Amino acid sequence: MHAASDPLVRPPLLRALARPRAIALACIALLAACGWIYLGLILAGENSQGLLRALCQPLAGASGSPAAAALTFAMWCAMVLAMMLPTAAPMVTTYADLAETAVAKGEPAASPLVLTAGYISVWLGAALALTALQVLLARAGVLDSYTGAANPFIAGALFLAAGLYQFSALKHACVSQCRHPFRFFFGHWTSDPRGVFRIGLQQGVFCLGCCWAMMLLMFAAGTMNVVWMAILGIVMATEKLGTSMRFSRAVGLAFIAIGLIISIETAITGWPRPG
Numbered sequence: 001m002h003a004a005s006d007p008l009v010r011p012p013l014l015r016a017l018a019r020p021r022a023i024a025l026a027c028i029a030l031l032a033a034c035g036w037i038y039l040g041l042i043l044a045g046e047n048s049q050g051l052l053r054a055l056c057q058p059l060a061g062a063s064g065s066p067a068a069a070a071l072t073f074a075m076w077c078a079m080v081l082a083m084m085l086p087t088a089a090p091m092v093t094t095y096a097d098l099a100e101t102a103v104a105k106g107e108p109a110a111s112p113l114v115l116t117a118g119y120i121s122v123w124l125g126a127a128l129a130l131t132a133l134q135v136l137l138a139r140a141g142v143l144d145s146y147t148g149a150a151n152p153f154i155a156g157a158l159f160l161a162a163g164l165y166q167f168s169a170l171k172h173a174c175v176s177q178c179r180h181p182f183r184f185f186f187g188h189w190t191s192d193p194r195g196v197f198r199i200g201l202q203q204g205v206f207c208l209g210c211c212w213a214m215m216l217l218m219f220a221a222g223t224m225n226v227v228w229m230a231i232l233g234i235v236m237a238t239e240k241l242g243t244s245m246r247f248s249r250a251v252g253l254a255f256i257a258i259g260l261i262i263s264i265e266t267a268i269t270g271w272p273r274p275g
Contacts, residue, residue: 166251178210
């Protein structure tokens with residue numbers, strides 16, 4: 001009986017559940033998977049009828065009806081979970097390691113889930129803002145009613161703006177905070193769950209400051225373009241794992257080139273308005 005209660009002989013599952021890092025990674029993977037699954041259901045709903053279509057297909061060109069807005073908000077929530085949570089894994093695991101060390105020393109520490117909740121709250125707020133922006137653009141008639149892509153003039157401007165932002169001081173400051181969360185945690189360490197939630201909010205703001213311009217590119221590529229979702233997710237994750245701004249500047253140059261190509265081509269050939 002005593003042996004069964006010994007931490008060294010606990011079943012593997014119980015030992016994993018006692019480790020903050022394992023819990024944090026499992027929750028990140030689960031939430032990101034839920035986001036991608038829902039996005040898959042949305043794509044499936046485009047070619048189905050009945051309940052699946054009604055529940056899972058947001059209207060890209062929605063006029064702002066409550067039902068369409070709610071589904072569009074759900075779509076953006078799924079997108080931010082699928083795209084942004086994996087990029088936050090290094091930050092969350094850094095905190096989890098610090099919390100685990102504190103617990104091993106007999107000191108109190110809040111769960112990494114509290115930190116993750118603060119981080120997610122920022123991006124859910126961003127999803128709400130993106131939903132409102134999509135409704136406004138749809139009402140203005142500048143979004144394709146099927147793909148949710150903006151007209152080429154706006155698409156080109158979005159790529160140019162995102163490319164230029166890659167070279168800004170604000171971008172550099174936010175990327176630096178995302179790459180080095182240990183220094184921030186060390187300087188703001190607290191065991192109070194409310195304080196840890198605030199730290200999660202701050203980390204979410206840093207991440208939003210790093211990635212907001214790339215998220216807006218979904219209006220240029222099409223709000224349900226899963227290829228661009230995957231590309232941008234990989235770019236954002238790679239950027240946060242880097243040690244210099246070379247990759248960020250290379251991405252900026254690529255965005256500027258794409259923006260110029262779209263803008264010049266549209267100026268020459270004109271904009272074929274969707275029927």
